[in-house]
Amino acid sequence: MSVANFVKLIPRLVLATPFRLFAVYVSLFCVAVAIVFMYVNIAMQGFLAQEAESAVQSDFDFLAARYNEGGQGMLGQAIGERSAASNNGLYLLTDANGRWLAGNLEAVAADLWATQGAAQFAYRKRGSDARQRQAFGIVTRLPNDLHLIVARDIENQEMLKRVLRNAFLLGYALIIGIGAAGAVIVSRRMMRRVDEASSTARAIMQGNLAQRIPVTGRADEFDRLSENLNAMLDRIQDLMVGLKNVSDNIAHDLKTPLHRLRTRAERALQSSSSPEKLSEALGSVIEEADTLIQTFDALLSIARLEAGSRSESFGPLNVCALLNDVAELYEPAAEEQGLSLTTTCASNSIMMAGEKHLIVQAVANLLDNAMKYAIQPAPEGGAKHPAVELGLEDRGDFIDILVSDNGPGIPEADRERVLQRFVRLQPSRSIPGSGLGLSLVAAVARLHEGSVSLEDNEPGLRVRLRLKKNLVAAPHNAADDPLMVTHAA
Amino acid sequence: MRVLIVEDDRTAADFLAKALGEAGFQTEIAGDGEAAFDSATSSKFDVLIVDRMLPKLDGLTLVERLRERGDTTPVLILSALGAVDDRVKGLRSGGDDYLPKPYSLVELVARVEALTRRGPTERAVTTYAVGDLVLDRLSHKVSRGGETIVLQPREYRLLEYLMKHAGQVVTRTMLLENVWDYHFDPQTNVIDVHISRLRSKIDKGQGKPLLETVRGAGYMIRDERR
CATH class of the missing domain: 1.10.287 (Helix Hairpins)
Structure with missing residues (x-):
């Protein structure tokens, strides 16, 4: 990607959700680090200062004791010894005019003498050309206008502070830099995925329904979302x-x-x-x-x-009674056409919850069909007695209503197709009907979470209408209640 | 017999008025629900024919309001919505019968006639008689010319319905709805066969048939001598 392109992307990147999240996280992290830094800084400074102070104080006490013991001579001697022995201690004894009397320090700036007690100052060791260093010490005026400085070098402390500060500053720079880079990378990745989905959506809106959102195969949440959206599009x-x-x-x-x-x-x-x-x-x-x-x-x-979904008119039904009722309606018509119509229930107390009128209509459609085809001559010829059978089987959670005829049947290859709307197989075009009967049956089956399948009745066709019982509570009570047996007896 | 037709389609309303006029009804037309409410509350009608979808006040609300006022005039609801749910809703709102559009005028007239027979006194009738055919609603016994006729339960109900509406045309759909409580249109002429079975039991060997087929409409049971 060219720089210009990237620059163009910036406003979108900054608005992207991951970028904003990163910004918030980085800010919070920086605040946390600042607090840690301040704590470390204060604690360390306090510790080091205290150490220097106590060292200076003990030196000073020792020298003060020497002075009290033996006056200026003893003090000068003690300073001389200490200056020679110690690498750490810094000492300076001057007269009233600031001239060097003893110690390992160069003369210091005159204004330092104005202060009394603890002080921080720049110094240089006597006879050294090195640059000035920082020291912490106690400045005292002794009785006969002598000036005494007892100090310790704190240049290392200062350096430590600087290093620490720099480390933290570098840390900040890294946090913000890496954070921003991460935000950009993640944002761009997410934006790319989202952009792919958006452009697919746009393509679909423009009428290209076959478009699908690409799935990367990383099995991440984007893939899951894409898969679901694609399934929805399918x-x-x-x-x-x-x-x-x-x-x-x-x-x-x-x-x-x-x-x-x-x-x-x-x-x-x-x-x-x-x-x-x-x-x-x-x-x-x-x-x-x-x-x-x-x-x-x-x-x-x-x-x-x-x-629709299951409507409020779903009620408890005694399926066998319902089938007998429908068969009773059709029985005279069947007899007139020289058909035998028989009804066989596996049990006459099978209950289900359903929409009575729709199930009746579905069974009636199937009976209409079966009767129409049962009286057709068998394809191989030969005499037969046209017969239609209505059956009921209990399948646990489901019931199967079977409507069989001994007509010409439907070739296996065509069975799936006749369940679609309007499909009427060529040989049956001459028989009256809209071609919607079976589709309606299938729709009724779907409403009752069931299915319709066509089977070979050898000879003829057997339609299996499977409906879910959908009984919610205490089905045995409903079955025991004689009033529940279809209302119009 | 006065009928109020509540229908916003003027052409359909005119056809209806004409057909009902030929059947001997006096008709009045209201074009919207509010006008219908005013007419129905200001004068007495024997039957109301109410379209479900009306301007200003829809048909079901109209019927509900009339029923709230204690008006018990029989109502026939017309609707383009023919599903069972819609029918249940229509009858629950206080309608007495429900006819999905498009309907045949014969069917409609037959149903209006049937509704005019529904009166509060009708329940008390224990015997129907057409000519020498007698149906006793208490003992469920049927006889013609004093001879007992044995009927299957369904045949009895079929005959009871026909005799209740003696002298009126009863359509196949009305029979299917009232005798079987089914609301669909069987492709085979199942009802005709039931009727011919019934006919063979009540009219066979008798000089004069009582159960007639009305061409293009349905059936009627009557005694022509009267």
Whole structure:
């Protein structure tokens, strides 16, 4: 990346969340370090100063004792001895005019003599050309106008302080520098990930639904987020494709009868034939309109079922009683068509929670279908007695409603497809129906957290409608209660 | 018999008024919920036909307000919403019947006629009689010309409903809703077969059939001599 580009990035970098976090952390860290520095500085200074002070004091006490003992002579001698022996002690004895009498110090600045007691000053050792160093000492005026300085070198202390200060300053520089660099690196990395996601989102908004957020494979939180967003996009894309297919199918399946209806009306109008012919034409127009309404209703129901969750109208149902009721409705019609319709329940006390009307409608749709196909001749010919069976199996958390016929069946390859909306297999185009019956059944199954599957009945088709029982509390009580057995007996 | 039609689609309302007029009803039209409330509270109607979606005051609220005032006029709710939930909501608000749009005029007229039969005294009727066909609601016994007819429970309920509405057209949907409590449209003509079974039991061997098929509409039980 060029410098210019980087400079352009700075405002965004500074606004990025990680950068701000780093700024806050670094500031807090600096404050903490400053406190530590101040503590170390004060503690060390106090310790060193105290050490120097006590050393000077004991020297001074010794010399004061010598002076009291033997006056100036004894003092001078003691200073001489000490100056020669010690590397640390600094001594100076001068007369009233500041002339050197004894000790290892050069004469010091005259204004120092104005002070009495503890003092810090610059000094140079006697006979040395080295630069001046710092010392701490006690300045005293002795009775006969003699001046005495007893001191210790503290130049090392000063240096230590400087080193310490520099170390801390360097530390600060490093903290801020590394912190800023880290912030920039992390911010840029995160910004890149976020930018990728944003640009994907923009591409999708512009209509390219196939775009996906890149996943790095580092399995970090960004990857998890990206994976979930991608899964969501997959689902949305599926829905969009489904919606498009559906609208294409709606266009086809609603437009075809609409077109027929219009043509019929137009033809009737043009021919202006007898009133009987006209009323016949009008009758068929109404029939077409009714078919359209049915298709439309079925579509709406499916759409509502697919959009909705379990509704408040879910109630306890005795499934076997429900099946018997529906079978009872269809039984005369079956008999009239020469069909046998039998109902077999594994148990007549199987309970589930569900939407009664929808389950009834699903079973009725399946029965309608089964009866339509059972009376079709078998593909290989031969005589048979058309039969439809309604069955109920208990599968623990689920119930299976089975609707079987001995009609021509559906080839295995086509079974998955017929569950989709509007799909009607070629040979069945001549049999009336919207192609929505099974889709509605599938939608009802989904609402009840179940599924629909098609099986071979050998011969014929067996539809397995699996519904979740969804019983919440005390199902045995519900089963024991005879009033719970479907309300319209 | 006076009917108040509450419908904001003027064309639909006019068609309705015409069809009901031909069936012998006097009709009045209200174009919005507030006007309907005023009409319904200022004069007496035998049936109200209320569209669910109305300007100013929606149909369900209108019915609720009328019921709060103690008005028990039978109400038929019309709605483009046909799902079971919507029906339940409509009936819970105080409607007596619910017909999803689009409806056939025959169906609507039949339902309005059925509603006019719903009166407070109706509950007390223990025997229905059409010609020489008699249904005893207490003993659940049916006889024609003094001869007992044995019916299955469902056949009994079917006949009871038809006889309750004797002289009126009863549609297949009305039968499915009131006798079976199902709200869907079976593709096979299941009801017709039930009717023909019933017919064979009550009309077979009798000189004059009582249970008629009304073409394009449904069924009617009546005694033509009257």
